[in-house]
Amino acid sequence: MPFEQGSNPFIEGDPKLINFKYFFTRKLFFLRESDALALFPGGFGTQDEAFECLTLMQTGKADPLPLVLVDPPGGDYWKNWEVYQKDHLLKAGWINEDDLHLYTLTDRVDEACEAIASFYKVFHSSRYVGENLILMLKCEPSEDVIDYLNQKYSKLLVKGKILKGTVLSQEIGSETEHLARLILHFNQRDLGLLYQLIRDLNRLVEPAPEVIHPEQK
Numbered sequence: 001m002p003f004e005q006g007s008n009p010f011i012e013g014d015p016k017l018i019n020f021k022y023f024f025t026r027k028l029f030f031l032r033e034s035d036a037l038a039l040f041p042g043g044f045g046t047q048d049e050a051f052e053c054l055t056l057m058q059t060g061k062a063d064p065l066p067l068v069l070v071d072p073p074g075g076d077y078w079k080n081w082e083v084y085q086k087d088h089l090l091k092a093g094w095i096n097e098d099d100l101h102l103y104t105l106t107d108r109v110d111e112a113c114e115a116i117a118s119f120y121k122v123f124h125s126s127r128y129v130g131e132n133l134i135l136m137l138k139c140e141p142s143e144d145v146i147d148y149l150n151q152k153y154s155k156l157l158v159k160g161k162i163l164k165g166t167v168l169s170q171e172i173g174s175e176t177e178h179l180a181r182l183i184l185h186f187n188q189r190d191l192g193l194l195y196q197l198i199r200d201l202n203r204l205v206e207p208a209p210e211v212i213h214p215e216q217k
Contacts, residue, residue, distance in 0.1 A: 036116040037067045041077035057102050066119040071107035098192030121202040133186035140180040141205045153197050158185045
């Protein structure tokens with residue numbers, strides 16, 4: 001938009017800078033090519049992007065990734081936004097309590113950074129193979145952790161249990177075939193609860209020192 005701000009100085013003049021004519025293609029790339037999202041106070045466009053991302057995350061059309069809503073220190077832009085979600089969408093039953101776990105809301109930069117870095121502490125990525133959702137992990141969880149996940153997150157399953165697995169035949173040759181795996185017959189509905197499972201994995205499993213940096217995703 002000619003009347004909006006230009007490119008920031010970090011990307012201005014860089015060949016990776018892309019200008020989009022249409023908002024829908026910009027948002028597609030915005031989410032498709034991101035490993036994390038941080039949204040700051042803004043106007044209609046900010047709200048549009050926030051709800052677009054949350055809708056795609058809530059419906060499983062976007063791969064799991066951390067979304068952080070960042071207020072200025074002491075600010076209440078996103079806090080008031082969340083009050084609206086709870087007072088209208090949640091109370092009316094248009095979203096459920098677990099959907100509030102799709103994002104992190106904070107007014108502290110260190111908490112925002114931690115929400116992003118910790119999301120990839122153990123979790124690496126995900127994909128579907130047939131009817132199974134495969135969670136790729138940087139290290140293998142213990143049997144005690146698997147038992148805990150099965151007890152707490154049985155609602156996620158259409159059938160069976162959450163299982164540790166090895167690379168499936170369909171994945172041989174992929175860049176992630178060396179990673180540990182969890183396999184579950186996911187109901188493809190409770191995405192907010194799936195995000196809680198990922199955070200529990202990151203909390204309960206201690207990664208090897210050489211894989212803790214999020215850029216190694």
